[in-house]
Amino acid sequence: MGKLSGFRVIDLSQFLPGPMLTVMMADQGAEVIKVEPAGGDPAREQAPFDTYDGARHSVWFANLNRGKRSVVLDLKSDDGKAALRDLIAGADVFVEGFRPGVMQRLGFDYAAVKAIRPDIVYCSISAFGQDGALAHHPAHDMAVQALAGFLSVNDGADGTPVVPGAPSADLAAGLTALSAVLMALVGRERSGEGAYIDCAMFDSLLPWCAHTAGSAIAGGESPQSASQRSLGGAALYQIYRTADNAHVALGGRELKFARNLLGALGREDLLPLAEAPAGEQGELIAFLRETFAAKTRAEWEAWFADKDVAFAPVLDFREALDAPHVAERGLIVTGDGGGRHIAPAIRFAGEDWAPGPMPGLGEIDLGETGA
Template sequence: MKLQGIRVVDLSLFLPGPHLTMMMADHGAEVIKVEPPSGEPTRNIGLRKNGEAVWFRNTHRGKKSLCLNLKDEEQKAQLLALIDEADVFVEGFRPGAMARLGLDYATLSARNPRLVYCSISAFGQSGPKSQKPAHDLSIQAESGTVFLNEGADGEPCSPAMPVADMAASLMGLSGILMALLRRNETGCGDYLDISMQDSLVAWLPNALGPVFAENRSPVVKQERSWGGNAMYRIYRTADGRHLTLGGSEIKFAKNLFSRLGRPELAAACERPPGDQEEAIEFLKKEFAGRTLAQWSDWFEGLDVCWSPVRLLDEALKEEHLRVREMVFEDDAGNRHLGVPIKFLHEPAQVNTCLPKLGEHNQSFLASGQEI
């Protein structure tokens, strides 16, 4: 596997760091999760199956667990000895916390110059908000994406997805892999300052036309991506379900409106978003006249970007995801998320075993490694 022989020491908690290091474990890295005496918080958050929290299962498979109290000097010394042999170190504490513990990059890189050190924090290691505590919702609010998540009543909604968390996970993974690749040439590691807000803001290229071109915030429901385009929005069906049109290319509009017997309305879709009400109102009435199942049959074979709005359990049971191995079941009946990074050669080999808190403390000691 691609990361076989890479040792990762992970002090991060909750979602961004643990998700990042799980992806590394899936591809062969040895990931040593260092947990506080109380354990990784997600061991006890949300619903459980077969004794383990689903959240924990989907972020900690294939890892080893060390339970250490880093305020104890002896245990901290044991951790330092372990990091001396590591390739990657990941932490997700508020800026300054690692320095107070003597686990900052300057200290660790002096001991292990090859170490790739990744810090994930809400707002980064510098700037006026660096010490501000925040999780995903607050970061999305600060970054404008809660504003963009406007409901039908014009009020902002709580975002459905933790995109600041997940963006930071992917940015952190990308940065670590870049640093490991460069280390092959230089022999030296590096330090990554990953801000969840930076990572989220970097995902906004298609939303910034009004901001960068006209120095204003968008009128959300008039924008192409959020309801202003007839061919890129959500529509209600007769049974209270919904479907989406998700492709605004004019060829799709011509195909759809021709099939609906109103080919002239395709021209409305060539106007700017926010000026397509004629087409939108027609489609609202049309889609409200049949059930989602009836529309699924109607769209069969038609070259239009459309999709049903599936309930979450429906979506995760879909045959396509099973074929892609993005949802699979282990021998104990636990369902797992699969691996999205699919290599032809040396593909991931998922180890679904979960570590008990501190399970590997004694095994490391027994093997002669000081921890």
Template sequence: MKLEGIKVVDLSWFLPGPYLTTALADHGAEVIKIEPPGEGDPGRHIRPQDERSSVFFRNMARGKKSVVLDLKNERGRADLFRLCTEADIIVESFRPGVAARFGIGYEAVKAKNPGIVYCSISAFGQDGAYPGRAAHDLALEAMTGVLSLTLGDDGRPAIPGIPIADVVSGLHGLSGVLMALLRRQTTGKGDYIDVSMHEALMASCANVVGTAFTENKQPDVKQQRTTGGSAFYRIYDTADGRQLVLAGQEMKFVKNLLGALGKAEWVPLCEWPGAHQKPVMEFLEATFRQKPLAHWMEWLATLDICYGPVNTLPEAIADPNLLKRGAVLTARDGRKHFAPVVRFRDEPSQPLFREPLLGEHTDGMLGHRVAS
């Protein structure tokens, strides 16, 4: 596998950091997860749970090793420092300054290990206007304006279904780590990576900031091309109370559907988003309400357009395409997992679909027992 021989110390909790380090583990890195004594990583206790652990934790900890260390005492900090100086990568998600207070900040580790690639993921970055301020995904979605673009039918912001700030910051951290490892092959030196969840999510708004950048003006959300102003990027009800989406605004798709429905004369209305598309939206709303979702899925499949059903999560997991590609796997113990998304032809990933017990590897990694 691509990352065999790479050793990672994972000091992160919840989603951004563990999302990053799970990808490293799936592709062969040895990931040492540091947990506090007692209950360990809080993710172990997020429901729902199965016989071994929480579904959340197994998704974020598979293939990793668990070492319990009490960072409140000198012995625990010394053990952690030794692990860090032997590592290739450190990922931490403490508030800014905490790692340095524990004696495992970048400068301290770099002095012993110049090749270390050290990635810090925090809500607002290591410096700036909000030093030490805590935040999780929803607050960042609010602060970046993402919630102002995610409106329900009542016009109020709606809570998104996935924590996108967590995911994109984890992915930016992953790309930074891999870039630093690549550069290290030339220079022999590692680097420090400062990932701000706030900035990662703000940068994800690149396709919707047009009027904010050019006119310092909030877009009229319901009239924008991807947030309600296009008949061909929209959610429609069907006769059985389900929904489908149209999700392709290229004119070839517009012509294909409107032509098949006998409304080719309306194609010019769909060349750009806005209120002038209302007749097309109303026609499509009335049309799709006439028959159930299954009928429309079969009929739309005969046309070259972008569409999809609004699936429940169980329906989505059972999607034939995902199953055929092995994207949802069932391990020997009967538990389901998502397969790694990055697929290499020559060195495919070999994920270990098993999360560690709390402190399972402490004695083996340190050569002495730590109370847990």
């Protein structure tokens, strides 16, 4: 029995933000019914693949849809609409990720769904929200990051923005939507009333710049990576190349770390530079670049082992997933039917967790949709 056992979620979303929201609910025991078109969620066909429950599944799809059940419905047909209405009648949460206006055209906007289930918690996830000048603008994660300002500081040494390593707008929306849905369910317990949630990827991502874009938030200039303390302007919050063409990271600007590092390197005279404003630490950055370039990544790992400095080697995913910390924390789990899953970040003390089975496309017979 998970924390969300007894809640039924109807999930019409695909790809990443919506499925991320609903898999976190499924991981905690919610009954999630994934409503798919005849071809299924396109993520089902995204390589690479692995064997889960004796069948070939996309690793992406498996990790975002485990523990759910699938029903195939044609929502443009009378039969499909009737089946979805039956599902809604017994649901607590309704999640959709279409462009604004689509659900109204299909006859399942909030007003229509609320008429079927008055206390429903209805969550719409879109790029820019249900209203405003950008509401109908097509966009996936990187376009949202670009329009929100984040891509401008996701740049290389020459100032050119690069493709981000994480789909932050997608993930921010999934987390924000989960929080909103759970808040609404708590509120419903007290008031008996459901809620409508307009969750935009753009809106969800924007608060993530509070610590880096303070000057712009206050009405001033936009931050520049080379002079911003968390984006490349600080020597102790920086990435350095090693002798074997690998990289290491210093990830803590606190003066105690600078003192420990520079003391061990015999350069306490450079300590005042670590206290200088970001963008004025060039001499210290140059010294550390030259220093780190003199040894291999492995040699630096050994050197830092007994020093209290926020240091880390830059690992690729194979190295990171094979690291002892991942095993010690149980962060990669193999299901009973095979296939590897990233364990949920939300786990409760004293409760065991195992990945739920994969949803076979259309596994729910229409005859049980009202159950």
